[in-house]
Amino acid sequence: MAGDSNAAAARARAIPAPGRAGHASGGPAVRTPEGLAAFNAAPAGAAEAALLACCGSRGWARRVAAHRPYPTLDALLAAADEAGYDLHGEDLDEALADETSADLPPGTPAAAHTAWEAAQSQYESRFHHAFVICLDGHRPAEQLNQALSAIHTRMSHPPEKERAIAADELRRLARARLSRLIGRADTVGSPSVPV
Numbered sequence: 001m002a003g004d005s006n007a008a009a010a011r012a013r014a015i016p017a018p019g020r021a022g023h024a025s026g027g028p029a030v031r032t033p034e035g036l037a038a039f040n041a042a043p044a045g046a047a048e049a050a051l052l053a054c055c056g057s058r059g060w061a062r063r064v065a066a067h068r069p070y071p072t073l074d075a076l077l078a079a080a081d082e083a084g085y086d087l088h089g090e091d092l093d094e095a096l097a098d099e100t101s102a103d104l105p106p107g108t109p110a111a112a113h114t115a116w117e118a119a120q121s122q123y124e125s126r127f128h129h130a131f132v133i134c135l136d137g138h139r140p141a142e143q144l145n146q147a148l149s150a151i152h153t154r155m156s157h158p159p160e161k162e163r164a165i166a167a168d169e170l171r172r173l174a175r176a177r178l179s180r181l182i183g184r185a186d187t188v189g190s191p192s193v194p195v
Contacts (some may be wrong), residue, residue, distance in 0.1 A: 034181035040069035054177035056098020134172035173182030
C-alpha cells in the first residue's frame with residue numbers, strides 16, 4: 001500500500017490479511033471467534049494496516065480501528081459499512097487508487113482475456129481508476145459474465161454516477177474482505193475476482 005512503512009507492514013502480519021482484488025487466494029483466515037479478539041487486541045498500527053488490506057483509505061482504516069473493541073463481527077461490519085458510506089473526496093480517491101484490476105482465472109479462453117483487457121482499458125481511460133465490483137453471491141463460473149456485463153453497463157454512466165457506484169462496490173468489497181480477515185466466509189462465490 002502506498003505510504004505504508006516497513007514497520008507498519010511488519011505489525012500487520014499479526015493479523016492475517018484477506019486476499020485483494022485480482023488474486024485468487026483469500027489468504028489465511030482465522031476461523032474461530034479469536035479472530036475478532038485478535039483484531040480488537042492488536043496495536044492500532046497493526047489493526048489499521050490489516051484494515052488497509054480491506055479498503056485502501058487510511059481515513060476509513062483509522063475510523064474503523066478507533067472504535068474497537070467490537071463485541072461481534074456484525075458490529076464490526078456495521079462500523080465498516082458506516083465508514084464506507086462516508087468515503088468521499090480524497091478518501092474515496094485514495095481507496096480507488098489502491099484497487100487493481102483483476103486477472104482472469106487460469107484456463108479462461110483467450111477471447112475472454114482479450115475482451116476483458118479491452119473493457120478494463122476503456123473503463124480506466126474513461127474513469128481514471130480500476131473497475132471495482134464485488135461478486136459475492138455469484139458462483140465462480142458466473143463471475144466473468146457478471147463482471148463483463150457490469151463493466152459494459154457502467155461504461156455508459158456519467159462520471160458522478162459511476163463514482164457513486166464504485167464507492168458502493170468498494171464498501172461491499174471491504175465488507176467481504178473484512179469478513180475473511182476476521183474469519184467468516186459465508187458467501188457463495190469468492191469476491192476476489194472483484195476487479
